[in-house]
Amino acid sequence: MAIPPTTDIAHVIELTLNVNGSPHRCVLDTRTTLLDALREHLHLTGTKKGCNFGECGACTVHLDGQRVNACMVLAAQADGRAVTTIEGLSQGETLHPMQQAFIDCDAFQCGFCTPGQIMSAVCCVREGHTKSDADIREWMSGNLCRCSSYPQIVEAVKAGASAPNGGQ
Known part of the structure; x- marks a missing residue:
């Protein structure tokens, strides 16, 4: 090398x-x-x-x-x-449930923060921090969105959490 x-x-x-x-x-x-x-x-x-x-x-x-x-x-x-x-995160052409949730919930505008948001959201689910919108906002607060898509991000995290293997 x-x-x-x-x-x-x-x-x-x-x-x-x-x-x-x-x-x-x-x-x-x-x-x-x-x-x-x-x-x-x-x-x-x-x-x-x-x-x-x-x-x-x-x-x-x-x-x-x-x-x-x-x-x-x-x-x-x-x-x-x-x-x-x-x-x-994806399995070949099959998106991870959280990736799909971000698409379905239109949880991005410019998309720059989206990879970090999704990676954090998967752990947020895995860590059990999706009991309320306030929990999601608190545990996702380390990921900033310049476009202010926060309401859609919260919805995407909830959707991803309810999907099979959303935190895997």
């Missing part, structure tokens, strides 16, 4: 990112975030770079089944762990 050209050899790590069920051997600068590894090295661009400060949730992925902001996790921290991105 080639060392990235702008990287000092002292800042290089070889690791395996297990993304969407497939292992990927990578040689990365030790300071590379999981977000940048996914987007720039594995070319999985569904995970969006919004604020790059962990404030907007656009980069939400699952790390060992837990939602995390990929911009706040070093790729080295994900070495050997299970990472799921928006690309890994």
